[in-house]
Amino acid sequence: MAYDVIKPQATPGNTDWFMQDRFGLFIHWGLYALAARHEWVKSKEKIDTETYQKYFKYFDPDLYDPETWAKAAGDAGMKYFVVTTKHHEGFCLWDTKLTDYKATNTPAGKDLIKPMVEAFRKHNMKVGFYHSLLDWYHKDYTVDRHHPMRDNKEYIARDSERKLERYARYLHGQTRELLTQYGKIDIIWYDFSVAESENFAGKGKDVWQSEKLIKLIREIQPGIIINDRLQIDQDLKTPEQYMPREWIKVNGKPVVWEACQTFSGSWGYHRDEESWKSVDMLVKMLIDTVSKGGNLLLNVGPTGRGEIDARALERLKGIGEWMSRHNRSIYNCTQAPSEFKCPEDCRYTYNPGTNRLYLNVFSWPFKHIHLEGMADKVEYARLLNDASEVKMIKYKKDEALGHGYSQKGSIPNLLTLEIPVKKPDAAVPVIELYLK
Ligand code: GLC
Secondary structure, X not given: OOOOOOOOOOOOOOOHHHHHHOEEEEEOOOOHHHHOEOOOHHHHOOOOHHHHXXXXXXXXXXXXXXXXXXXXXXXXXXXXXXXXXXXXXXXXXXXXXXXXXXXXXXXXXXXXXXXXXXXXXXXXXEEEEEEEOXXXXXXXXXXXXXXXXXXXXXXXXXXXXXXXXXXXXXXXXXXXXXXXXXXXXXXXXXXXXXXXXXXXXXXXXXXXXXXXXXXHHHHHXXXXXXXXXXXXXXXXXXXXXXXXXXXXXXXXXXXXXXXXXXXXXXXXXXXXXXXXXXXXXXXXXXXXXXXXXOEEEEEEOOOOOOOOOHHXXXXXXXXXXXXXXXXXXXXXXXXXXXXXXXXXXXXXXXXOOOOEEEEEEOOOOOOEEEEOOOOOOXXXXXXXXXXXXXXXXXXOOXXXXXXOOEOOOOOOOOEEEEOOOOOOOOOOOEEEEEEO
16 A cells, blocks of 8 residues: 655646656856856956956867766766756857857857757756846846945946846846747746845846746746746745755645755866765765655756866766666655654655655664564565665564563564665665565
């Protein structure tokens, strides 16, 4: 018998595939890859557009081969990808007709999105477009707390000539291009609405004309998933650089959610950043996310030559090694029914379709894992890495356990798994429990 699981709030877009696939690749790529010190470099260092122009002039990703990117993502077990069509700097990776500030006019000389979409589709991955609402290049985009020119009085003085309505038209026009020129798009991922500050107004749904924009999107791509950063909640909540405690809720109700995380502390390529997460940690993050009913969107920042750098590739490979034997604990899985009490240092994930429960063991204990209330619920147990049986001990009352230790008065219905002393060779070993 399959157990009931949490069903998140229904939304206008199609999130069924999304909640089954669970794992995607985020790609942050733009001119900032050349600065190689964070995708916010223009804002952080308050660089004016004229100075920033050198990155446009020298943007020449001669080693760009999206086939290798798609393969690396596919081998890691990822099922979809989301790429920055335009980040806050305003530079566009595709051949937009609405600005000259695009890849086609750099030494790259072509639309970089088209071959990427084709390569990822070839590897059976769904397609998502990230699009920045912020734009530090556009002539009509006014200064706000994040703008590179926020301290430049002359620049700010000219804000009166800037027309945010014109910027909104540009935003809608670019959205239309992206959603009509590349076939079926599965996700559109906007980033983000700006809070007001002491000196500057914020920007939100009125500026972006979010309602109208959402209507346009749904007309062109009805089933598409839209995230939450247009300041109107749609299909997806997107916590970032943060592991939620529990299934994300809105107004007390569980919703579809996706955590986005980086390998290191930057989204764009950062040469000198050293806080790279280990494969073990990344695998645990993926499991932890799914155990709370969420997806993981894991980010790479390709270099200015157009490659995913070795540090990221090494981690993708490590995750792929784990996924090749353990993805059953990820795909089609969700938070386990609350009646299953998870033992310490472990996470449960549950597949309601197969009625199997996955015990993901974060810290390998000595010889026994005790599952309370489970003795009458589990039919068979095995390790996922090699399908080796895990012995199930169902103690009868007062039976001896170990030398001189009595189970007298022990917890009823306790199931004890007898595991090998040596931790299986896997980032996180998983025990597959076939439920009755
Ligand atoms: C933030 C940052 C940004 C990144 C995004 C990903 O909002 O502005 O650089 O693209 O998070 O979620």
